[in-house]
Amino acid sequence: MRIVVIGGSGHIGTFLVPRLVRAGHEVVNISRGTSTAYIDAPEWRQVRQVAADRERQDAEGVFGATVLDLEPDVVVDLVCFTLESATALVEALRGRAAHLLHCGSIWRYGKSRKLPIAEGADSTEPPLDEYGIQKDRIARMLKQETASGGLVTTTIHPGHIVGPGWHPIGPLGNLDPAVWSALATGQALRVPGSGTEMMHHVHADDLAQAFELAIANRDAAAGEDFNIVAPTALSVRGYADIAAAWFGRTATLESVTWEEFRASTEPGYADASWGHLDRSQCFTIEKAKARLGYAPAYEPEQAVLESLRWLIDNGELDLPVPRPLGSEPLTPPR
Known part of the structure; x- marks a missing residue:
């Protein structure tokens, strides 16, 4: 056609x-x-x-x-x-x-x-x-x-x-590169809300x-x-823990109010975080699987890791090269 x-x-x-x-x-x-x-x-x-x-x-x-x-x-x-x-x-x-x-x-x-x-x-x-x-x-x-x-x-x-070539929505629901830096270096990450809010990549x-x-x-x-969407969704806490482990770290999360969070970051990043975390969304893909045969190849963290590697390799993020725990990210079917 x-x-x-x-x-x-x-x-x-x-x-x-x-x-x-x-x-x-x-x-x-x-x-x-x-x-x-x-x-x-x-x-x-x-x-x-x-x-x-x-x-x-x-x-x-x-x-x-x-x-x-x-x-x-x-x-x-x-x-x-x-x-x-x-x-x-x-x-x-x-x-x-x-x-x-x-x-x-x-x-x-x-x-x-x-x-x-x-x-x-x-x-x-x-x-x-x-x-x-x-x-x-x-x-x-x-x-x-x-x-x-x-x-x-x-x-x-x-x-x-998520994919190679652009920044993924990070563990705080925004595009702030400082989030990745904090997780990669073991610094405390200020987390608004409960940390159980969901994002679905x-x-x-x-x-x-x-x-x-x-x-x-x-x-x-x-x-x-x-x-x-991917087969599973990520919570704020889970996402941060997984990402920190890529750099051989354990996530240190500091719970703060939304007012405290807004005072500690740029307005655009704070607004993006609120937009993603206030919705706290997780979806089912059963309809797409049943009607279309949809079979996603990537878990959300695998997709994010691939994106981060591309950004680091191309000089857009100044971070150590992350290493996955367990198997390498899946290769998309051709």
Whole structure:
């Protein structure tokens, strides 16, 4: 099939586009043309690149026509953030494409009520911010579109995406490099809350696997949404303990109030920590396993360790080389 990937040069596309090429599809990548995939792969030489500024074309009302001109069988939309933008694309593709796959987010869900969180269950409070509200509205619109006999759609909701080429969400739910330094050198780490709050990561290649499976199993994926995460989630305490052990250390955690934590770190890091830990989310992947055959290759700590090694090797984190306890991280299937 001819598959058009919108925003295929980022986290997910780095792994998804080569997978689709290896599966025998003709792949077209639409991007602004300002970045390349995080990891080079020979399959990219077979990909047609189309430069387009989606934000500008959405404002002009022509982005749907840009996608249609490429005559896609399948469209994978990795960079849609508003209901207005998603609706315009659906209206352009209706009757002209076979399948639209949208990248949502687990932040369509708010604070946890019951764990693990399942699709369609009353497991969380409503979304907490505009990003999550828009992702929730998009997912609901797409589900209704397919249920009413319109365009076949599928929504994939990833957890906190991890992989080589970018910083992972760390044990305090933020991107502060000082967290890794404290764990690597045995310094005390100030932890807000109880330390039992949960975060659910996913390796970018496991996420790419889910998109590929949904394309290959269109009937099973039609009109559905799927939470795509690692097999397990990490608590703050557990995450810190595992990470410290990579450096031959034992995590020393100092429990502080949120007020004390905010006073001791930058506002952006504090806000990110609150956003992740206040939600305290853990998801089930049983629906994706049953309907799509989803089989993640990475536990969350394996994905984070791979990311840290890349950052250290490329000079983006000044830390000793971490060593895993037990087996090496799994190699993603090819």
